[in-house]
Amino acid sequence: MAINLQKGQRISLEKSNGSKLQSVCVGINWGAIEKKGLFGFGSSKEAVDLDASCALFDENKKLIDVVYFGNLKSKDQAVRHSGDDLTGDMGGDDGLDNEVITLDFGSLNPAVKHVAFVLNSFRGQDFGTIPFASIRIYEGTPKRVNEIFATYDIAHDASFRGHVSMVMGIFYVKNDEWKFNAIGEPTKDRKLEETVNTVMRNFL
Known part of the structure; x- marks a missing residue:
């Protein structure tokens, strides 16, 4: 399995030992914004609310379900969201994901052929x-990372500056096999519904 995919790269979900991937996690880790005080004296932290979401589509690109902070499980229970993080890391990077979405391919509704992961800045705070x-998109659980196969650094990638939403990547079925497209593209959208429409x- 490839590690640290480039944007737009596509891979089959085959592990390094040749077996097929059964479940994946998409984890987001972010920090609060540091605000400098007047005339440079002191500083304070401004909470950042990023929202990871997942949209499920059938082969005709019809939306079947959306998992987000207001709906933490898909109807088939195959997609689960860890819950809404409203602040980010207030005390510096703790190395842990603030939000994790888990996808179990074996439990997915057979009608689902595309599973898209998107990210929105709820308060409209610029990624930059x-x-x-x-x-990071990886095999494992919310508490354990086995093998990473895609990462994006959206705070330090200039292409995300000035944006408040992005499409992370899409899992899709081709020849009865799940594959992954590492999209990593910012969008002009302000809300989740707009990003799903994009x-x-x-991208489907």
Whole structure:
């Protein structure tokens, strides 16, 4: 399995031992924004609320379900969200993911052929102003990382500056096999519903 995919790269979900991947996690880790005080004296932390979400589509690109902070499990229970983090790491990078979405391929509704992961800045805070914000897509559980196969550093990638939403990547079925497209593209959207529509129009 490839590690640290480039944007737009596609891979089959085959582990290094040749077996097929059964479940994946998408984890987001980010920090609060440090605000300097007046005339440079002191500083304070501004909470950052990033929202990881997942949209499930059938082969005709029809939306079947959306998992986000207001709906933590898909109808088939195959996609689960760890819950809404409203602040980010207030005390510096603790190395842990603030939000994790788990996808179990074996439990997915057979009608689902595309599973898209997106990220939105709930309060409209520019990705470029966040001190650290990274995404990793990996095999494992929310508490254990076995093998990483895609990472994005959205705080330090200039292409994300000035944006508040992005499409992380899409799992899709081809020849009865699940594959992954590491999209990593910012969008002009302000809300989750708009980002889901962008996925339907441009990336499926």
